[in-house]
Amino acid sequence: MAQVFYPSTNTIFRLCLFSALFLIAFLLWVLATLQRSSYMTEANVEQDQPVQFSHKHHVADDGIDCRYCHTSVEASAFAGIPPTKTCMNCHSEIFRDSDYLSPVRESFRTGQPIRWNRVHQLADFVYFDHSIHVSKGVGCSTCHGRVDQMPLVRQVVSLQMEWCLDCHRHPELYLRPVDQVFSMEWQPPSDQPERGRQLAKLYRIRSVEELTSCSTCHR
């Protein structure tokens, strides 16, 4: 009976074994990349909203402060979604006949709140409090990005645990003076680590051990 294999089979076999290593490494890389992709995190995905509300217009063009609408951000865990009445403070006077605003007027008339679509969906097993972050010098734009440049708001970060821990492990890289917290233009100065350390001391931010303890966020 003739031989099934030829000597060249050995070379082919070795090549297969050798390339299998790269194939496995490549597959692992694909998995790691997929896990952090927008497909999984919904980062940079613009969500449709019932009203074509532009943060860019209201923040950048009109100069409205974040807290005008998100009223509870300094005092509670939830930053707050404004009631329709807040919209009507202005829009009972301006753009009162605009088609864009008809869902707002409808909501005001019927008393049914507008059902906005959530953009930042944090897992339910995470305890997150806006007020503590804001009062300890973490600015809006650190997590939410340049909202003043977003016609439709989108999530700019992954919201994955490694992203949370980036800051909880090195808070000094992100802290800013309290008067800059609601500024959209603030950029870290060149000596940020040094200033950040001073701010952390000033705000009495707890040690990294406490900030990264499991039960700080998983209560």
Add this chain to the structure above:
Amino acid sequence: MDGPITPQAAERRRPPVIQPGQTYATVTDKISSIVLVRPTTPGWLAGFLVSFALVMLLFYAIAYLLVAGVGIWGVNIPVGWGFAIVNFVWWIGIGHAGTLISAILLLLNQQWRTSINRFAEAMTLFAVACAGLFPLLHLGRPWFFYWLLPYPNAMGVWPQFRSPLVWDVFAVTTYFTVSLIFWFVGLIPDLATLRDRAKKRSSRILYGILAMGWRGSALHWHRYQTAYLLLAGLATPLVVSVHTVVSFDFAVGILPGWHSTIFPPYFVAGAIYSGFAMVLTLAIPLRAVYGLEGFITMRHLENMAKVMLATGWIVAYGYVMENFMAWYSGNTYEGFTAWNRIAGPYGPAYWALILCNVLLPQLLWLKRVRTSVPALFVLALVINVGMWLERFVIVITSLHRDFLPSSWGMYSPTRWDWATLFGSIGLFVALLFLFIRFLPMISIFEMRELVSESPAGD
């Protein structure tokens, strides 16, 4: 009998490790024909079907577990570690005999290992595969099992390296990998024999790929021997380390009955004890069914019985010391736990374990018992049961009496616990059935080396 007894003379007086009259050709024919010539018999088919039905039961139990959660098992507070951990320790212990036979006995030049090492190594692999299932199923959310591995995950955290449960992951995966490579490397020359002797083209291709181009040249043999010895050296520490790490799961926990320095050696001895019992449980039916009495001789069975007797005494010493230290330490909680094991609600399990692991194996002192095949088979089964009971007693009795009497509870397994245990036995047996059908269960080339020792070959 005058004069000094040379090792050679002593060797000649012992029963042979291979039946007289075997030649290179008979060895190769006999072993390879089981795979290549012998048709699939009704007996094999019936055995495989029964074990495969148990595998289906295992899959069913696992599927229901994934849907409904660990609540289907009898575990609850205070007994959070039920059958899953008992079965894990039992299976991983069984694997140890394979590594001991293949690595340590190879390095010690014990030639009697040759005819049992191949299927003992296969037994190791299948036992570790069964063992590996249980901690994963026990996780609660088994689909996140990969969180146990240190990889750059999106959570930005590493596993808790101070936890013995993470050491377990490394111990068991290393053990499985090294055992698999060792077994496969040992198979290569035999796979080449099967490739050359197979009649069907599909078998020739399959065995040919697995043989990795083995031609049996002097260079091949030289490299083969080097690789095999190196692997044996790698596997040797695993015999001791794996069950040591498994014992840390208990010994590191600050619980009376677990927090004890004797645990590592006592667990390792127990592992080898149960492993040899399992090798005997498998070897005795195999040699009878496939007519391999010429290769797995009375000498093998007797040697394994002696290993069991020795390791059985180490285990018995462990039992005595546990109770002695409980009394000698004067620690109230240790004392209570020891007494609770002996006379508490799980007392019958403790006494059954003493009967199976300490009392009945003393029969092995008698040569008549050591050379009686049915007696050895029964004793091996008894020790398998006894070692399972030992793990049951360790896991359950320490947990079910908490420090606060208000937290005391009882553990009773549910039908799903039993289904998973018997299903895993089915998986083990089914894999063995496939192994003996498709691979040579005895190392052909190593047996050929032994032929030169056979009296006819002198």
